[in-house]
Amino acid sequence: MPKTARPKVIVSRRLPQAVETRMAELFDVELNFDDTPFDQARLIDAVRRADVFVPTVTDHVDAAVLAEAGEKLKLIANFGVGIDHIDLHAAREKNIVVTNTPGVLTDDTADMVMALILSVPRRIAEGEKIIREGSWAGWSPTGMLGHRITGKRLGIIGMGRIGQAVATRARGFGLAVHYHNRERLPASVEAGLEATWWPTLEAMLTRVDIVSINCPHTPETHHLINDKALRLMQRHVYLINTARGEIVDEAALAAALSRRGIAGAGLDVFEHEPKIHPDLLNLPNVVLVPHMGSATFEGRQAMGDKVIANIQVWKDGHRPPDQVLEGWV
Structure with missing residues (x-):
């Protein structure tokens, strides 16, 4: 031409x-x-x-x-x-x-990760629903108790641009940063982020309190978070996914959440968008947003x-x- x-x-x-x-x-x-x-x-x-x-x-x-x-x-x-x-x-x-x-969506997506990290443990979506339904009876010492994130361990899967931006924000909230990546970051970058590298995903999943998925979807990462991976996580863990829905076996996640195998999840992406696994829609311990991390x-x-x-x-x-x-x- x-x-x-x-x-x-x-x-x-x-x-x-x-x-x-x-x-x-x-x-x-x-x-x-x-x-x-x-x-x-x-x-x-x-x-x-x-x-x-x-x-x-x-x-x-x-x-x-x-x-x-x-x-x-x-x-x-x-x-x-x-x-x-x-x-x-x-x-x-x-x-x-x-x-x-x-490069242009790094900050927006990292912001969404942090929004979900805050929303799920603090039960923000649940609280908002109670207000709108008119069922809030007022403040009480034991009402809507959640968990603080300060002092918790965040495990990041995929430490590229977005993963590192999440790590930077997480340090500001007092989270200890752990990560799994195909290759270890340079020592200077790792030191700047105060990040701990795990050579295997399985080793990291058993040790952290919050898991954030920030890797691309490839044949190797398809259903990376499956029933086996979910069962490695401790019962108090929260799973955050702003990457691609296909990285998570949605049926396995719904089952893990239903049995309280993990504490909750924050999802911005879904395996069969715009369809969502019906069990996820009825679970109170899940925050669901419509693929708006970069919006x-x-x-x-x-x-x-x-x-x-x-x-x-x-x-x-x-x-x-x-x-x-x-x-x-």
Whole structure:
């Protein structure tokens, strides 16, 4: 495609208005004004017609979809950090570049982790429900007792950008930071975070009071938190997941919570979004929020800016700054 040509860009969901407007100025863009998620037929139509496709986490750009891609499609500029919904191997086989939007959601997601860490032990959602139902009878010395988090041990699974941002915040709340990662952090980083590394997940799970999942979803991390892992945790443990729902076996989690095998959970993501395991909906010791860890005006704008930058750099004939390699995790 000539460098002066305006590439055909198809966007699968509504984006912030300023992002859509800038795309319209720069590219031949096709927007999704009604924000209806693409089904497979619309995904196939998009990859057949576009030079650049801009999907989100709700779009399963798998091998079957990419098999239908036209010769024009050369870039998938994902609106989001996680790319487990895109078949990177199939994209590479078709010589399609894939980009994402790393770095801009770190603080927002880490803030959500801390919000859930505070909400579940302190029973904030339960208390709010009592107020709205009109069943609060007033303050009492034994009413709505929860647990303080100061002095507790936080176990972080995945110590990348978000995991380290969580660790920084956790230290401010008096939590002792533990972590499990495929590779140990440099000693200087570990010292700065006052973090204790565990070479195996099993060893860490038996020793901490709160578990925060901050790793990507990959074949290796699918159902990483299963019945076996949940049974390693002590009964007073709280589980927090703001990463990907598929990392947790939701049925096993619901069973563990029901039998009080663990004390509670705070979930921002779910295994079969937007469906949620029905048992979780009826449990008082779970805080459920609708995948909003990155949902800030600032974060969404920054994501859009990165998508535009990746498309523009690619259009100009250069390697996009956020190109994802097949082995990305």
